[in-house]
Amino acid sequence: MIASMPRGRAFFLAILLSISVLSYWSFDSHIRPAFSSAASGFYPPSPQVPADHTVDTTFGSDGASILLVSAFFPLSKSKHTMNDYNTWLALFLKPITTPIYFFTTPEMAPMIRALRGDLPITINTTYASAFETAPLLGLEDDAAAIHWWRKIYYAYHDAYLRQGVFVGKDQPLINAIMMLNPKRFISVWASDPAPQLSSSDHGLAKRAESSPLGLCGANWYYYEFFLASKAEQAAMADQWNKEWSSMLTKFRPWKGAWWTGNLATEGRGPCRVTRVMAMEKLFRRVLGDGWNAPPSQIYH
Incomplete structure (x- = not known):
């Protein structure tokens, strides 16, 4: 004869199992994605493009068409294999539907065309170097x-x-x-603990939890933000703010915008442009x- 479990113990075990299931679901559904998003600020993520991702072929309110101009001229010596370049070029050539004008060598033209598939592209194999192409011609400086x-x-x-x-x-x-x-x-130090910010409204950035410059994503890519136009910087800063707001709400819902009304007032300011410093x-x-x-x- 098998003895039955006391009612109190059975009730306690049921509660414990319920908590375990809820904890697992909460971690897998909320904490894990949020942690992955937070970790991207420390380690540069590998580019991931959704299979159904497309880019609009128009720009601006007037609906004017645009043409993307790019180039690929392989180095005589490189630490990366051609398979690496093939993978990276695929992230650019496959998802973007905007017409592309592409400079490359005659040897690389078949690979570029194969990666592009049926999407619009014009391949120019006239030049032996990117510096000979019209967009870069005359921009060379003393070497x-x-x-x-x-x-x-x-x-x-x-x-x-x-x-x-x-x-x-x-x-x-x-x-x-x-x-x-x-x-x-010279250098641009994204992690400068005392940055001399270009914006006078720097109070929020000083208290930002991401970096002294505000919510700037991974330091590895700060140079892209630094070299971008003011319009591009504003758009990227807004995107980083939205990503941080989403992640913060998952970690600490009582700190979310739905509770506080405004994340900016809590010291998480938008990414700022810092200055160039002499290394000495x-x-x-x-x-x-x-x-x-x-x-x-x-x-x-």
């Missing part, structure tokens, strides 16, 4: 800085390799060169006013 960078980069690369201190990543090497030659570099000035802010770059022992 002295590029030649200097190439020489010093490989000088330190080879020296560190011989010494057994090169770890296979270019970032530490770049950091060393910048610290040894700070007068040659930046180093002295962090390391002290008396800091000077150490002498270079490898390349002068």
Whole structure:
């Protein structure tokens, strides 16, 4: 004979199971998506394009048609495979229905056309370099800085390799060169804890939970916002605000706009444009006013 479970224990077990089911549903439906959205501010996400995503072929209230101009000229040496470029180009060529005018080499033309499919595209294989095309022709500047960078980069690369201190990543090497030659570099520091903002309305940005510059998404892509037009910056800042509002409501519903009335008053201001800084000035802010770059022992 099997003894029955006491009524009190059975009731307690039922409550516990109910709470477990609700917790699982709440995490999977609300917390997990919100956490994924929050984490995107720390790690740059891989581009994802919905299968049914399309882009309108008109722009502006007058309905005028637009033509997108782009180019792809493969490097003679690249750390990425052609399959990588194929994947990235597909994210651009497949979902966008707007007519495209595309510069590339004769060897790449079949791949570009295959990725584009039946969508409108004009492929120009006349030029051997992107700098020879009409949009970029005449915009070239003195290449002295590029030649200097190439020489010093490989000088330190080879020296560190011989010494057994090169770890296979270019970032530490770049950091060393910048610290040894700070007068040659400028920077835009998206995580500057004390930014000199271009906007006088900076009170909200100072208290922003995303960064000192406000709700700016992943730091990895701040340069895109910095280089964009004012209209594009305003549109992107508005989008980031909406994404943050949605995520915040899921994490802390009592902090949502439906409760407070206005998220901006809680210190989550829109993304701001910061200023360009000389690297030497930046180093002295962090390391002290008396800091000077150490002498270079490898390349002068």
